[in-house]
Amino acid sequence: MSSVLEQIEQQIAKLSSKAVKKNTGNIRTVADGVAKIDGLSDVMYNEMVQFPGGVLGIALNLEEDEVGCVILGDVSQLKEGDEVQTTGRLLSVPVGKQLLGRVVDALGNPVDGKGPIAATEYYPVERIAPGIIVRKSVSQPLFTGIMAIDSMIPIGRGQRELIIGDRGTGKTTITIDTIINQAKINKVGLASGDPKFRPVYSIYVAVGQKQSNIVRTIGALEAAGALEYTIIVAAPAADNPANQYIAPFSGAAIGEWFMENGLDALIVYDDLSKHAVAYRQISLILKRPSGREAYPGDVFYLHSRLLERSARLDGKGSLTALPIIETQAGDLSAYIPTNVISITDGQIFLETDLFNQGIRPAVSVGLSVSRVGSAAQIKATKQVGGKLKGELAQFRELAAFAQFGSDLDAKTKAQLERGARIVELFKQPQFNPISIEVQVAILFAMQKGYFDAIDTKKIVAAAGSLKEFFTTRKDALLTEIRTKAALDKDLEARLQAAVDEWKPTFAG
């Protein structure tokens, strides 16, 4: 027995006498969350470095005689001459289902006061996007629950769809609605026990936002029962720019875990304008050469490498991205908006004028597009809403033209009447996504002219009444639409009969 103890003691002695090699440097300057360091001759690009007091940083500028590091933490305790050491690790964040329902910071540390996260896996924050061979084309729909989007600008799993508009036009609301809708679909799908059902988990990355806004978003998700399927990565405006720069990449790493493990995930970057601003701040302090609007030359690469990580993988899962960009006075041709428009697979443009007219969501049909197109739409939606976008675009053109004269022919008048009704039909309150089967039923009623006799001002109420009628009395029919995902003759006849049954109940 004593020999065993000796063996262990020898092992301990061996371990304790083993010298540990560290590569070190000294802080030359610290300013605005960036440290210039002498030494660190072995440091790698993007490597985590350790400052005194457990503060971490990332080596971003490897120069001939110094290293530029962004500091991810409290800089107040750091001073000139402090020793810094390399860690040999790239910045990584915890990943996995244990993060669902939690709010974490840019480094994956919990900030919701619900205790530590028992994550077993870590993914590097910076990763090369999947290549061409492993990708699969986008063909599975991701329903936002917003009728205007699902019927005219469909989004597919693995797609990158930009949400762009001025401040206060409802960009965040669209993404929150989408997250809530995923949670609703997940609950129904998981309860059905369908082995083919693929839930969508959501990641909401808040960059440079007010803390109060983030709290409001968390509250909305919690109230809708969507938080349990959601991970929130928060880098609020009060956070240092380094954390705001890292947060979207951390969110992408968390999303990649779902994708790599055969699951589907949705990631919202709210918003990339503030992300670009944080990156510009870091770059200027690091004295990198600045270009247009003082952004560094690699600001396009910053967003392209982030958004390229969203994909649908062959034999695995998908990561759908909804990046948000805030425009100034509706200027789509500004630097960052044009960059992100060119990277993404389409954009949903929200107009201030429409918003102020009470058309919410304020989706501009003419400027919004989904480059995946109808490939990411179920057949039933195509059947009932295939022509809607064209009709609405025609209506907008005619409406502008009709302002100049009152003598309109019957056909034009009919087009205007119909267009006005479609606009009303697409009005939808926030945090109230509509399931795809109900959308099909409402659009079917529109297509068949059931709303034509109803006063335009009462269309919203009529759509609400029809929705309630179907959800409370025609559940079996809705389930059939959802499972078949296409309208055959029998289903169409039953749908028509149901709408006929509803019509007299609505006292328009």
Place this chain on the structure above:
Amino acid sequence: MASAKKQIQQLARQFFKLSLVDGALSAERVTGVLEYVDKHNPPHAAAVLKAYHRLVATELARSQAVVEHAGFAAAPALDAIAAVLAKKYRRPITWVAKPNPALIAGLRVRVGDDVFESSIGGQLAALASSV
């Protein structure tokens, strides 16, 4: 301002390159550089010398092992350490002993930016930061 800083760095680097003989720092050449600066007084001479000083100090540190020790450190042991490091870095390494009671026991050897930690104090610090 930025270009002046660049010029200072470039001149300091040139002086540094001139101070090397077969890749090793030459005391004679360093004296020569200092005499040249004294005689010609280039623009921003003080800043150039400061940058030059840093480059020379970094180079000297690369060929010197600073051995911190808590207790007694015998010269033959330090010679052996220097020999091992010289083999590792493929350049002659000299040693300088520096007592440091904060290490409690063991050694800490610094060669340039590299630190070889084999002290109780260092292990306790690592333990404290990991808890």
